[in-house]
Amino acid sequence: MTLIDLANPTRFLALTARVLPWLAAATVILLAIGLYQSALAPDDYQQGATVKIMFIHVPNAWLSMFVWGVMSIASLGTLVWRHPLADVAAKAAAPIGAAFTFLALLTGSLWGRPMWGTYWEWDARLTSVLILFLMYLGLMALWRAVDDPSRAARAAAVLTLVGAINLPIIKFSVDWWNTLHQPASVMRMGGPALDKSFLIPLLVMAIAFTLLFVTLHLAAMRNEILRRRVRSLQMMQASRVAFSSETGTGSRQGNASNEAGAA
Amino acid sequence: MTALFALVRRDIRIALRVGGGALIGVLFFLTVVVLMPFAVGPDLALLSRLGPAILWLGALLASLLTLDRMFMADHEDGSLDLITMSRTPLELACAAKALAHWLAAGLPLIVATPVLGLLLNLDMVATGAVALTLLAGTPALTFTGMIGAALAVTLHRGGLLMAVLVLPLSIPVLIFGVAASQAVIVGPMTFGAPFSILCALSLVSLVIGPFAAAASLRQGLD
Numbered sequence: 001m002t003l004i005d006l007a008n009p010t011r012f013l014a015l016t017a018r019v020l021p022w023l024a025a026a027t028v029i030l031l032a033i034g035l036y037q038s039a040l041a042p043d044d045y046q047q048g049a050t051v052k053i054m055f056i057h058v059p060n061a062w063l064s065m066f067v068w069g070v071m072s073i074a075s076l077g078t079l080v081w082r083h084p085l086a087d088v089a090a091k092a093a094a095p096i097g098a099a100f101t102f103l104a105l106l107t108g109s110l111w112g113r114p115m116w117g118t119y120w121e122w123d124a125r126l127t128s129v130l131i132l133f134l135m136y137l138g139l140m141a142l143w144r145a146v147d148d149p150s151r152a153a154r155a156a157a158v159l160t161l162v163g164a165i166n167l168p169i170i171k172f173s174v175d176w177w178n179t180l181h182q183p184a185s186v187m188r189m190g191g192p193a194l195d196k197s198f199l200i201p202l203l204v205m206a207i208a209f210t211l212l213f214v215t216l217h218l219a220a221m222r223n224e225i226l227r228r229r230v231r232s233l234q235m236m237q238a239s240r241v242a243f244s245s246e247t248g249t250g251s252r253q254g255n256a257s258n259e260a261g262a263a
Numbered sequence: 264m265t266a267l268f269a270l271v272r273r274d275i276r277i278a279l280r281v282g283g284g285a286l287i288g289v290l291f292f293l294t295v296v297v298l299m300p301f302a303v304g305p306d307l308a309l310l311s312r313l314g315p316a317i318l319w320l321g322a323l324l325a326s327l328l329t330l331d332r333m334f335m336a337d338h339e340d341g342s343l344d345l346i347t348m349s350r351t352p353l354e355l356a357c358a359a360k361a362l363a364h365w366l367a368a369g370l371p372l373i374v375a376t377p378v379l380g381l382l383l384n385l386d387m388v389a390t391g392a393v394a395l396t397l398l399a400g401t402p403a404l405t406f407t408g409m410i411g412a413a414l415a416v417t418l419h420r421g422g423l424l425m426a427v428l429v430l431p432l433s434i435p436v437l438i439f440g441v442a443a444s445q446a447v448i449v450g451p452m453t454f455g456a457p458f459s460i461l462c463a464l465s466l467v468s469l470v471i472g473p474f475a476a477a478a479s480l481r482q483g484l485d
Contacts, residue, residue, distance in 0.1 A: 079482065127434075134431040142414075145424050154482040155414045159428060162410055162475050165467075169435075 007084050009225050016218045023215045030208035037201035044198075053111040055201055059209035060104035064132060065167050067097030067213065071139075072164040075157035085221070087153030088228075090160065091143055092220035096213060098136035105129060124173035125181035128166060135163045149228065266351050267359040274363030277336070284332060285367040289375050292325040296379045307384045314383040315393050315444035319437055321379075322372050322397055323404060327426055327433075329368045330408040333360060334416040334480070343416070347484060353477040361409045361472060369401040385448075392447035392454070396461060400440040403465040406472030407432045413476035417483025436464055 006012045038055035071093045077086030108126070109119040120126065139156055146152035174181050194202065278285035299317045300310060310317075337343040346356050373394055380390035411429035418424075443457040 079478065127438075131431050131434055138428045138431060141424060141427055142418075145420050146418050151418065151483065155418055155479060158410070158475050158479040158482070159414065162407075162432065162471065165471070 009085065012085060013222060013225060016222055020215065020218055020222075023211060023218070027208060027211040027215050030204060030211060034201060034205040034208045037204060041197055041201050047115060050111055050114055051198070053107050054198075055205050057104060057107040057111060058202060059206045060100050060107060061129070062206060063209055063213055064097060064101035064104050064129065065170060066210070067093050067100060068132065068136075068160070068164060068167060070217075071097065071160050075160040078153050078157040079161075085225075087149065087157070088221050088224045089217070090153065090156060091149075092224050093217055094136060094139045094143065096216050096220065098133065098140065100209075100213070101129065101133045101136055105133060123181050125170065128170045128173050132163075132166055132170060135159075135166065139163075266349070267355055270346070270351075270356060270359045271363040271366070274360055275367045278332075278363070278367035285329065286371060288325040288329040288368045289371045291328055292321045292372050292375060293379065295321040295324060296382060300382075311384040311386075311389070312449075314380065314385045314389065315396075315448065316441050317383060318376060318379060318393050319397070319400075319440050319444070322376075322401060323433060323437060325372055326369060326401060326404045327408060327429060329364070330405075330412045330429070331415050331422070331425055333364050333409060333412040335412075338416045338484075343480075344484065347480060353481060354473045357409060357413070357476045357480070358469075358473040361406050361476075364409075365402055365405040369405055372401065373397045389444070389448045393444045396440045396443045396458065399458065399461050399465055400436050403436045403461075403468040404433055406465075406468040407436075409472045410475045410479065413479045414483075417479055436461065439464065 006015070034055070038052055041052065041055070043049050044051035071090045074086045074090040074093065077083040078090065105126075112121065113119050139159060142156050142159065143152055146155070296317055299313070299321075303309060303313065334343055337346065347353055349356070376394045376397060377390050380393060385393070408429050410432075411425045414428065415425040439457045439461040442452065443454055443461055446452040446454045446457060
């Protein structure tokens with residue numbers, strides 16, 4: 001099973017219909033374990049109970065960048081390989097990524113209020129994530145502004161690849177500009193700087209959120225494929241109705257197109 | 264090379280003649296800057312503190328407004344198709360068009376800056392700093408904006424959508440442009456660091472802009 005086998009939307013729908021329940025179940029189980037472990041994790045000696053916001057905040061922040069990465073690969077699929085499902089993947093990922101980014105900003109500012117004394121600070125990391133959020137919204141606006149999906153797909157692909165420049169800036173902003181947001185403590189040279197009692201729940205939550213994204217993304221891709229089918233059936237029906245009213249043999253053709261629409 | 268030179272000359276000529284609209288950008292710049300004292304009050308000390316930010320914001324908006332002319336007129340009269348099919352690489356042609364656009368619409372903004380600095384109570388050094396940062400930064404605005412202009416012409420949508428797509432990309436230019444100007448006027452920071460990042464942004468956009476614009480034109484025009 002290679003990527004090109006999935007080019008057939010029907011085969012993709014059949015495969016995801018089998019995989020999705022398992023993915024959803026795994027997500028629910030891992031989320032439950034992760035939340036339970038996060039609740040049991042000890043309070044930090046400085047941050048107190050607010051350290052638990054991190055178990056939600058960090059996975060959201062990781063995924064906000066991961067989703068743009070997925071969209072960039074999908075955009076390459078659109079522009080280079082012309083994979084028929086690549087633009088479906090890119091389109092379906094954008095709102096999910098925007099939601100993760102928004103949650104990362106929201107939980108971050110809720111944590112920042114007691115810890116930094118402010119909801120918002122124009123710090124390099126926060127600003128670059130906010131730009132990422134704006135770009136997600138711009139992409140969604142682009143998808144909505146054009147009614148021809150393939151035309152919108154190519155434009156969105158170019159924009160996604162240009163926006164991918166922001167990802168390394170977000171990742172390294174805390175190292176380049178020495179500002180309020182703390183530097184990386186998990187993925188860094190010389191191993192994680194976190195204690196095991198925090199690290200394990202965090203990793204479980206990160207895997208759970210990634211699975212959540214995969215589940216939501218596959219479901220959204222299925223919806224998008226079905227939505228396009230409905231659209232093309234509607235177009236077919238509309239053109240048939242217009243054609244039959246022109247030629248005057250309306251009733252029989254009209255019934256046929258009704259059946260096609262219902263199917 | 265001569266083809267690119269001819270393209271640059273043609274674009275500048277079109278922009279400067281009747282109906283070209285390059286100088287409307289300067290007029291808009293002037294109007295935005297004149298509006299600001301009405302919004303924040305005619306306090307000269309406050310204006311001189313906000314001066315660089317106002318000038319940068321005005322220049323950003325003015326260069327955004329003139330952007331959708333870059334490909335739109337050529338698309339309407341068909342010359343964009345000729346440029347796409349010609350033997351000159353489309354990336355170079357896009358770069359030449361952006362260069363012409365910057366010469367016709369970006370440079371006048373910088374020339375107008377000293378006059379507007381006078382209105383905002385900026386002294387000689389501050390005005391010079393803002394003009395210098397604009398000189399280094401506006402190419403980045405034009406070249407990243409070109410991506411938006413190319414998308415707009417392939418989608419047959421301009422205006423607000425393009426602004427929404429282009430403005431997030433121009434935030435870094437704004438940040439470092441204003442930071443460098445403020446460093447000269449008040450700042451504890453040195454002028455060199457933000458200014459060299461600004462120049463780096465311009466150079467990066469000089470590379471990425473033409474490729475992204477050419478890609479979207481090639482994929483989108485059919």
